[in-house]
Amino acid sequence: MNSRAQVTAEFLVVIIALLFVLNFAFGIYSSNLRLFSDFAQTSEMKISAANIGNALDSVLFAGNGASAEFLFERKLDYNAGVSGSMLSLRSKNALVDFPLSTSDIDFSSFEFNKKLKISNNLGRVVVENA
Secondary structure, eight states: OOOHHHHHHHHHHHHHHHHHHHHHHHHHHHHHHHHHHHHHHHHHHHHHHHHHHHHHHHHHOOOTTTTEEEEEEOOOOEEEEEEETTEEESSSSSSEEEEEEEOEOTTTTTTTTTTTEEEEETTTTEEEEE
16 A cells, blocks of 8 residues: 555656646747747838838939839738838837938828828928828
C-alpha cells in the first residue's frame, strides 16, 4: 500500500512540473505573437504613410492645376492626420510619421478605402472625394 501512495505523489509532482513548463512556454509564445502583430501593423502603417505622403508630394511637385485620383486601402485599424508638414498615422499601439514637402494641405476630406482626388490649387494640396 505504501509504495502505491509514493507513485501517486511522484506522478502529481511530475504533472505539476509539466504544467508549469507548458505555462511558461505559452507565455513566451503569446508574447512573441503579440510583438509580431504589433510589428506587422507598424509595417503596414509605414507603407501606407509613404504611399499617402508620396501621392501628396507628387501632386504638389507636378505644379498648379495638377490632380490625380488615388485609393488608399486600410486593412488594420488606424487613423491618418496632417499636422504642419508631417503626416501622422496613429493606432492604439503605434505612431508613424512621414515628412511632407509642404504644410499647406487641406486633408479634412481624407478617407481610407474610398477613391480620392488630390489636386494642386495654387500650391495648396487639396484632398477630396472623387
